Amino acid sequence: MIVGAMNNPHKNLVEQIYFLGELNFEFFELTIEYPAATPKKIIENKKRIADALESYNLGLLAHLPWYFNLAHPYERIQQATNKEIEAAAHIATTLGAKILTIHPDLTLPQSCQARKKRFERTLSTLKSIEKITKNFGLKLCLETVDEEALEIKEYKEILEQTDIKITLDAGHAHTYFSAGVVGLIEEFKKDIAHVHLHDGKKQIDHLPLGVGTLDMKKFVEKLKEVYNQTITLEVHCSDPHYLAYSKDILEIYWYGKEQFEENKKYIYLIEEEEEEEEGRNTEK
Numbered sequence: 623m624i625v626g627a628m629n630n631p632h633k634n635l636v637e638q639i640y641f642l643g644e645l646n647f648e649f650f651e652l653t654i655e656y657p658a659a660t661p662k663k664i665i666e667n668k669k670r671i672a673d674a675l676e677s678y679n680l681g682l683l684a685h686l687p688w689y690f691n692l693a694h695p696y697e698r699i700q701q702a703t704n705k706e707i708e709a710a711a712h713i714a715t716t717l718g719a720k721i722l723t724i725h726p727d728l729t730l731p732q733s734c735q736a737r738k739k740r741f742e743r744t745l746s747t748l749k750s751i752e753k754i755t756k757n758f759g760l761k762l763c764l765e766t767v768d769e770e771a772l773e774i775k776e777y778k779e780i781l782e783q784t785d786i787k788i789t790l791d792a793g794h795a796h797t798y799f800s801a802g803v804v805g806l807i808e809e810f811k812k813d814i815a816h817v818h819l820h821d822g823k824k825q826i827d828h829l830p831l832g833v834g835t836l837d838m839k840k841f842v843e844k845l846k847e848v849y850n851q852t853i854t855l856e857v858h859c860s861d862p863h864y865l866a867y868s869k870d871i872l873e874i875y876w877y878g879k880e881q882f883e884e885n886k887k888y889i890y891l892i893e894e895e896e897e898e899e900e901g902r903n904t905e906k
């Protein structure tokens with residue numbers, strides 16, 4: 623299991639990469655998003671971003687804006703959005719990402735177009751975007767958001783008709799799906815290619831782990847049966863201690879307290895070795 627975190631698109635991107643590197647995250651999920659992380663701004667700062675990622679040996683995953691249309695009834699508007707997605711996919715692959723997460727369409731109420739029509743348009747757009755992302759060598763993952771956006775059977779229809787995989791958002795699954803997070807893991811177990819994790823209660827999500835009502839023990843036990851890859855902590859709060867605390871909580875549940883402490887020693891051991899090396903270098 624590898625733990626990462628995501629940038630806040632309203633804050634300086636390079637500073638956040640250094641900040642998350644200091645917290646010992648193992649990868650960075652880059653949301654390519656207005657205002658501070660648009661494709662244009664990322665291109666302008668590409669070298670600094672790549673240097674920051676490399677200096678902490680951070681892997682990279684990519685994420686699209688959550689509010690992009692996938693089912694807009696005006697064809698030219700949808701085509702323009704697809705162009706923006708293509709620009710983001712290009713940037714993602716240039717920086718070395720292999721996975722790009724996309725959200726289902728959340729923007730238009732059903733009074734604008736019937737659910738059936740919206741689903742047909744979503745499927746058609748996803749097929750076009752999948753062609754683009756395949757050309758860039760990116761795996762496209764559709765995030766679990768809520769049943770209003772897409773129901774489980776609609777996700778399954780998309781998975782059947784494409785090579786798209788699932789980004790299981792555990793916080794959303796817990797808060798907004800009647801099947802709950804354990805139910806969603808069971809439904810999508812063969813297709814989960816990435817996980818987002820945050821706590822939630824009632825209609826509030828993106829909370830630090832332990833603050834909401836997500837049963838971490840049950841969640842980790844179930845997820846470990848089928849998945850052992852990247853997990854992004856999507857804890858939205860300004861105090862970084864909550865993010866560091868959430869990382870500890872996840873690792874304690876995943877590895878057990880004893881192994882968690884052992885793993886920490888490993889991090890410090892590397893630092894001690896580096897210090898010894900530096901000492902030897904100055905002696906020469």
Ligand SMILES: [Zn+2]
Nearest residue numbers: 765791818856
């Ligand atoms: Zn998410």
